Amino acid sequence: MKTPLHVFALILLTSAATTAVVLPIATAQPSSDPQSAAVPLAGQATAVPATPLVSGLPDFTRLVEQVGPAVVKIDTTVGGRAGARRGTQSPDEELGEDQIPEIFRRFFGPGFQMPGPGGQGTVPRGRAMGTGFLISDDGYVLTNHHVIDRADEVKVTLSDRREFTAKVVGSDERSDVALLKIEGKGLPVLRTANGSAVKPGQWAVAIGSPFGLEQSVTAGIVSAVGRSNPYANQQYVPFIQTDVAINQGNSGGPLLNTSGEVIGINSQIFSNSGGYMGVSFAIPIDVAMNVVDQLKKTGRVQRGQLGVMFSRDSITTEEARGFGLPDTLGALVTEVVPGSPAEKVGIEPGDVIRSADGVVIRQPGDLPPIVGNKVPGTKVKIVVFREGRERTYDVTLSELDDSAVAGGAAPRPGAPSNAPASGANALGLATQDLTDAQRRQLGLDAKEGVGIARVEGAAAREAGLSPGDVVLRVGRTPVGSVAALDRELRGVKPGQTVMLLVRSSGGGSRFVAITPE
Known part of the structure; x- marks a missing residue:
């Protein structure tokens, strides 16, 4: 039976520590028979590597050797002084169910068992694990906001087992990006790629600590780019979708191209089981680095605001016919915030935004990242379709005001008025x-x-x-x-x-x- 889409959970990938069990591997003396050297028999090992039976597949060993040392493990403790300031229990009290962040309740609540034979590895309350990576040799570390959110203490462990207490420089919930700082010099660093060059079908590699298994390497391809996330408040992130195996504990780790450059930060998976099901999401590195630059300079993130609300659903064929549109591309404006940049230039409800800053809006989710990732004060060219033709407006973005564009539920109309109802009109x-x-x-x-x-x-x-x-x-x-x-x-x-x-x-x-x- 197929599982309906609406029952799938969007999983943040923080994990808890566990102990890896190393199994012994039996070896045998190589065979002297040249016929058996080409294809070793069961239980035998060759003195030199045999000729590959499959050629043309990528080998990521050099990549991992070079970039692996810049990938770090992150351990956090939730509670204590920082937790108390945020309304959680004091350090000597146990966290209650209603005081543990949602991701901890989902994965690390009472009785949670790590997957595996016998359910080994019960997770203590208030502790979690994620991944990060170094972006400067003096100790700046990039990870996810949800990995360190509400943490009283953040520990960073390098691949050579050196451990540091990290300072949280800043964190941004909307992009799920956090910047940490550890004290060090000459540390290994990952290079960042050109985010606009990422294409569906290219190889991608992830390194992280799924279920506490440090420096785990998985690979796959980029499935899609520019994915919107309708299940969380992250409409300003055009996610990279991959089929790279990602699990709890991979959060904050790098998604790499075959040159060893970071193209994204692994953040979420779609799952109805809590485990990997072939659909993983990463925050594009250019979005993350924009956040990093602002956190370094001001400690906060500013986003551009157009001041419109629009339908999250794509325009249907029937709606396109009703508005006289030539196709179903664009974002249909339902409300314009009073006093907003959009209202000042004359954008109205019923307009269909066809492009922004020269980028075609194929579906509504394409618009927020284009606008939100620009600095307030930036002038953006907005093309709308109205009454049979396109019109162009130069809009100077203001700073995002969450209260003005949250698009929350409007109050109910209340009891019907005493005015008599009309008979049914042409629409029924x-x-x-x-x-x-x-x-x-x-x-x-x-x-x-x-x-x-x-x-x-x-x-x-x-x-x-x-x-x-x-x-x-x-x-x-x-x-x-x-x-x-x-x-x-x-x-x-x-x-x-x-x-x-x-x-x-x-x-x-x-x-x-x-x-x-």
Whole structure:
């Protein structure tokens, strides 16, 4: 039976320490028979390596020998003074279930057993392990935010077993990047690659500490680039997707190309079991280094803001028909933040953003990384589609204000007004005027919005509309009364697609396409 996509968990890859068991390997004297030297028999070993039976496959041994020493193990302790400042227990108290970060509850809660025969390796509460790598010979270390989040103490162990107590220079939750500093000189360093040169199909190598097994090497290919993450608050990261085997403990480790250059930081996996299932994600190194530069200079990360909210779903064929689009590319704007750069230049709800800074927006998730990874004050060229043609705006980005663009749930409209509901219109919607109190509760302007009282048409039901939703616009035209809505729908014929901007009773605005039969 296939597992539905929605039950898959997005797993952060922090791991806990364990003990590796080394098994003895039996060896035998080489055979003197030249026929048997080409293909050794079971239990026999050749004096010199036999001729490879398979050629043309990559050999990563030189790469690992050269870059392995710059990959470090990271151990963290959660609790103590830092934990107390963040609302966790004091150092001499045991962390409670509700006080352990989600990733620790998922993998390291009471009774968690490391995979393996007999479930060996019970993990102590409040301790976790990850991976990192050196980016400067004087001790700067790059890793994931979630590896060191809430940590009271961070220990870094080099491949030669030297151990350091690390200082957290800064950390950014949105990109899941953290910068550490250890005291040292002449340390081994990894080079970084040109992030824009990463292509699907190229070989990729990971080095890390899955399940505490240090300096483990896995390899695969880049499956895709520019992946958005709809399951976490990381819309500003265009993830690299790979099939490189990644597990708990690989978090923060390097993803490398065949030149030994870092192309990404291993961060997450999709899994319904907690283990590797062939889909792994890494933060592009150019995104990470942008964060590093800002953390070094100011200790915080600034991001550019356009000031629009848009549907996270890709534009459908029906929606494209409703807006007169030539194709389904772009991000459909549902709201514009008052006073934002987008509002100042004239971008409106119903516009479809087709490109930003010269980059085509193929799907909505492409837009936030382009804008968010630019410094506030940067001028960006935005191309939108409106009323049958494209328009270009030069937008000067402001600094991201989380409260202004969070796109959180809007308040419910509350009880229906006393106004009588209209009969069902051409779309199968029975509507009613909103009261001033309902508009205030929804944050709407006076004479903005029409309440849905009943949904009678099959097409409207299939569009996901329900009583309590509020119609804000028909296409690009605002409506504030039943009469205004009916005027806009006058003349709608069967088979004609109509676009409605709707404020859901559960919160948030979206465009829906309705094609009456």
